[in-house]
Amino acid sequence: MVHARRGSIGRYYDVNGWLFVAPVLGLIGLFMIYPIVWSLWMSFQSGRGMMMKFAGFANIVRLWNDPVFIKALTNTMTYFVVQVPIMIVLALILASILNNPRIVGRGLFRTAIFLPCVTSLVAYSVLFKGMFAPDGVVNSTLATLGVISSPIPWLTHPFWAKVLVIIAITWRWTGYNMIFYLAALQNIDRSIYEVARIDGVPAWARFTHITIPLLKPVILFTTVISTIGTLQLFDEVYNLTEGRGGPSNATLTLSLYIYNLTFRFMPNFGYAATVSYVIVVLVALLAFFQFFAARERDK
């Protein structure tokens, strides 16, 4: 009799269900929940290495008086505010072009634009470091085209170093986002576009009034993913700047600063944990804000 009811929702005490999900929950508990709680506890402590004592809010006060932290925070937010919108708009435009079946060679274009996703973050950072060397291929091409008269100091000027990081991340992730949009676009009936086109709706208006509203859930999803990724930026900056976040901390990110605080300088786990909680709070706030904004626009 009991077996006849299987498959319906509401079996609270089915042992099998718990057995199947237990390994993952155990691992996530041990390697995510426990450390994140410990990290919070640590952020209220201070001291060198393992010699820590309770320090109350001293670490949080220290944040505001730490110019390097402020710099890392500003840089991270700059990457986020500048890079994520550029990448998402670019990916949306490319996806809506490539969604048109009349485009010749669209499979080839799609594969090419997606290709950067197969590289490791370290490998492409190293490649970019070489390509953007003072006399490297990028500067010499720009000079040949007459765009610049003297080489751009990509790796040594605070502004251009940030631009380089943004170019690099955009190169790596635009195709990735595009694939999400393409998949979502395939679920949209193409006749909507045909009708709009026959009614004389211009391409740009079709993009803003049909494509974007229909893709909103995917755009939200990719924005949240990109937000989390950008706020954790580490590999690229570490490998473009020999682990320093230079020139003079112009490219330093929060993750890189935490790494330096923990493994490069005299380890101060408590303060580093406090900085890491800044990322936790930022991710939570921004994700909440993005969901909220998406819901508001629905009304």
Add this chain to the structure above:
Amino acid sequence: MTNGIGRAASALLTYGLLGLMAFLSVFPFLWMVLGATNSSIDIIKGRVLPGEFLSTNVDKFFTQVNAPLVFWNSAKIAILATVLTLAVSSLAGYGFEIFRSRHRERLYRAMLLTLMIPFAALMIPLFIMMGKAGLINTHIAVVLPTIGSAFVVFYFRQCTKAFPSELRDAAKVDGLKEWQIFLFIYVPVMRSTYAAAFIIVFMTAWNNYLWPLIVLQSNETKTITLVISSLASAYYPDYGVVMVGTVLATLPTLAVFFFMQRQFVQGMLGSVK
């Protein structure tokens, strides 16, 4: 007339943009391969023609780097992480979808929230934990924290929705136990889901950087990603050698991408379906 010109202009714009983006996306790969054939100076000076230094660079790479060991380390970590991740995640994805209860739904949603936890906030406690367990500088320490992934569980649960319930019912009639149904019915039926997940998880593990950088401290345990990073951050990096390294490190993922493009993309998209 104007319509014709407008259409021509828009086609030019469309194909111009596509062509430019495709070129910019592919160029670094081309440059990487060409770089492996050039001397370090030529690479830095922006040479984009094939050179004659390929064998020199390859020789130097294999004398500076214990390549078999380094690639073995990378492969070992990636395969171990992938197999374990797929095992526990598919169990959980299946468990959450087939044996539903209100408690487990709540737990599932709580588990998805862990997707927002940044690794930077975990690395210090994890490092101390591994230190206390005496696992620093071991591959176990690299693999352990990566196995429990809410993302992969989510992927498997989404795909399990397509698993035909008739198969389960038939197996039950035949008297199979729950674990037998999972192992002998679910796993073979869902092999394309496993293939897609395998590719993505393997690639993530193969390319993983920050955590191995913290945990692996001796040359004997380092992965190819760590080795490339340290070659490139030398005071005078030999870019020819670095290029050989990046080509060798990128080839496996590139090959997987070209031979299994469908599963590759399917795996990446897993989460939005």
